[in-house]
Amino acid sequence: MSNSPNVAEFDNEGSPRPRHHGLVLLLAGVLFLEATALAAATVYLVVELMVDRPDSFVSAVALTVCAAIAAVWVGAIAVNTLRGRAWIRGAAVVVQVLIAAVALGSFQGVLPRADIGWLLLFPAIAVMVLLFTKPVLAETSRRDT
Structure with a gap:
């Protein structure tokens, strides 16, 4: 056991595994849910692009790309929340x-x-x-x- 209060145990490689406060885990969880919702919206928009004819194809593609970028970005925020950045x-x-x-x-x-x-x-x-x-x-x- 380490003297550091944020270190709970060691992983398979012998590196210390941090212990997170419950509110940090809750924050990361909500962010992961938001990223998942954005990913689902991206999938929905891709399906809609293939099934339906939008009024503006370029705008529909741009919206889909923005949703995909947002999903990745919110996912990165969630991961780095657990890294303490x-x-x-x-x-x-x-x-x-x-x-x-x-x-x-x-x-x-x-x-x-x-x-x-x-x-x-x-x-x-x-x-x-x-x-x-x-x-x-x-x-x-x-x-x-």
Whole structure:
């Protein structure tokens, strides 16, 4: 056993395996769920491109590519949350503000969808709150590469 409070045990290669606070694990879990939802949206958009004829093919492809990039980016934020990287806080705040903007847009317009709005807004608020808790701030303070 190591003297470090964040080291629980050793993996198969003999490297220390970090122990994470529950709030850090919850934050990473919500981020992984968001990445999974974005990946599912990307698959849906690809299927729609093959099945239906969009009004603007170029816009449909651009939206699909943006969704794929977002899925990969949010997944990278989630992985690096578990690695304790400091940059994830700023990246996660930007992503959550964008998600909240889409959620708020879902509550209004010609065809408002409050159900989708709430499904997007609740995790975004949860991530924003979790990002600034003491355990998450303490574990995401590594500045090395």
